[in-house]
Amino acid sequence: MRILIVEDSTTVSKILKHLIMQELSYQVDVAPDMSSALTLLEQHNYFVVVADLNLPDASNGDIVRLVLSSYKTPCIVLTSNLDASQRRDILKLGIVDYIPKDNRYSYQYVVKLIDRLYRNQQVKVLVADDSVVSRKFVRMLLEHHLFQVIEANDGEEALAVLAREPDIQLLITDYNMPKIDGVELILRIRESYNREDIAIIGLSNDNDESLSAKFIKNGADDFLQKPFVHEEFHCRVLNTLDSLDMMRNLWAKANRDYLTKAYTRRYFFTEHNGKEGEVGTLSVALIDLDFFKKINDTHGHDVGDQVLVEFAQRLENAFGANFTVARFGGEEFVVAFKGLDSTKTTTLMNKFRDQCEANPISTTAGDLSVSFSCGVATKHNESLDHALHRADELLYQAKRAGRNQVISQ
Numbered sequence: 001m002r003i004l005i006v007e008d009s010t011t012v013s014k015i016l017k018h019l020i021m022q023e024l025s026y027q028v029d030v031a032p033d034m035s036s037a038l039t040l041l042e043q044h045n046y047f048v049v050v051a052d053l054n055l056p057d058a059s060n061g062d063i064v065r066l067v068l069s070s071y072k073t074p075c076i077v078l079t080s081n082l083d084a085s086q087r088r089d090i091l092k093l094g095i096v097d098y099i100p101k102d103n104r105y106s107y108q109y110v111v112k113l114i115d116r117l118y119r120n121q122q123v124k125v126l127v128a129d130d131s132v133v134s135r136k137f138v139r140m141l142l143e144h145h146l147f148q149v150i151e152a153n154d155g156e157e158a159l160a161v162l163a164r165e166p167d168i169q170l171l172i173t174d175y176n177m178p179k180i181d182g183v184e185l186i187l188r189i190r191e192s193y194n195r196e197d198i199a200i201i202g203l204s205n206d207n208d209e210s211l212s213a214k215f216i217k218n219g220a221d222d223f224l225q226k227p228f229v230h231e232e233f234h235c236r237v238l239n240t241l242d243s244l245d246m247m248r249n250l251w252a253k254a255n256r257d258y259l260t261k262a263y264t265r266r267y268f269f270t271e272h273n274g275k276e277g278e279v280g281t282l283s284v285a286l287i288d289l290d291f292f293k294k295i296n297d298t299h300g301h302d303v304g305d306q307v308l309v310e311f312a313q314r315l316e317n318a319f320g321a322n323f324t325v326a327r328f329g330g331e332e333f334v335v336a337f338k339g340l341d342s343t344k345t346t347t348l349m350n351k352f353r354d355q356c357e358a359n360p361i362s363t364t365a366g367d368l369s370v371s372f373s374c375g376v377a378t379k380h381n382e383s384l385d386h387a388l389h390r391a392d393e394l395l396y397q398a399k400r401a402g403r404n405q406v407i408s409q
């Protein structure tokens with residue numbers, strides 16, 4: 001990824017270049033004026049251009065207009081202080097954002113913005129609004145920040161789009177819409193999507209001053225009163241997505257094992273515990289690698305870690321799409337086979353055991369043959385703990401019987 005900085009102050013360009021290279025590992029070119037910028041723009045494809053408004057051989061944003069119109073490259077503008085009308089004019093050009101060069105946080109903000117732009121390319125945003133003009137305006141603002149935008153004409157269509165594309169990360173919804181209004185839409189979405197699944201920003205040009213609170217109390221993360229200025233829109237979207245990222249990180253830290261990224265014991269119990277009266281079968285397979293201590297003792301802890309990571313990945317690939325795979329600790333894993341009885345579970349585990357046996361794990365110490373023992377128990381009218389305890393006894397039997405086998409009840 002390549003960034004171009006067009007800036008005549010060497011101090012500013014040096015600081016920016018250093019920060020971008022250090023924090024994002026991008027390649028950075030610097031042009032001190034418009035003519036050298038043009039030469040570079042002809043030679044390379046830039047992801048983003050960071051440009052000063054006034055240059056020795058160009059003024060009043062000529063470089064910005066040129067980058068946007070001729071090279072269709074996103075542009076972040078560096079400025080000195082701007083008055084209100086200058087600010088409006090520059091935002092109208094279709095830039096990503098403008099950054100005043102007057103404080104030490106500005107440069108850090110540029111780096112954050114470039115990183116955000118990079119990640120935005122993978123972020124789907126759904127815009128629900130019955131006004132075509134308003135929808136297109138929001139789409140344009142989002143596209144300046146490289147988001148993937150999907151539009152919905154009303155609340156009902158928004159629900160249908162969400163069902164079709166569950167990886168949408170942000171919904172921006174108007175209040176007044178036919179069939180289902182914005183608040184009703186949010187209520188319906190929050191029935192099945194948590195805050196870490198999707199973020200929501202409400203919009204309205206209604207003069208009802210209680211609307212912002214109504215949106216937020218019913219599950220929105222933020223609210224914007226129309227008409228809004230570009231800058232406020234972008235700040236709110238970025239803040240909302242930052243919070244979403246933070247929530248997702250916290251969720252992952254609580255529910256995913258730091259080493260193997262398999263689910264944690266805690267997640268496993270939250271998902272499958274307390275459902276004694278639940279209809280349907282649940283079988284648990286408790287899995288323990290054989291002679292794992294020997295791998296650590298012979299090749300070191302790092303190689304042991306590589307084996308655990310690869311083994312967890314194999315479990316995930318084999319069962320993760322339909323079942324919960326968790327690491328219970330050390331070299332012990334568990335899979336919850338919801339809907340399967342003990343016989344079917346045992347067949348699947350034996351097939352997996354054969355695959356593992358046939359494919360040694362490749363590590364920095366070479367290919368290592370790794371086997372596991374497994375106990376399979378089906379949960380009857382009992383607690384999950386109890387079923388796991390029985391699986392543990394069967395696992396112990398498998399170890400005593402010579403390891404590398406699955407024993408079920």
Ligand SMILES: Nc1nc2c(ncn2[C@@H]2O[C@H](COP(=O)(O)OP(=O)(O)OP(=O)(O)O)[C@@H](O)[C@H]2O)c(=O)[nH]1
Pocket residue numbers: 259288289290291292293294296300301302303304305308329330331399403
């Ligand atoms: N590398 C690595 N080793 C771990 C980790 N957690 C636990 N261990 C090691 O796993 C080993 C488990 O050893 P044991 O309980 O004796 O089991 P085993 O050698 O697999 O023997 P059996 O289970 O009887 O076949 C110990 O050496 C632990 O230090 C980890 O996160 N990384």
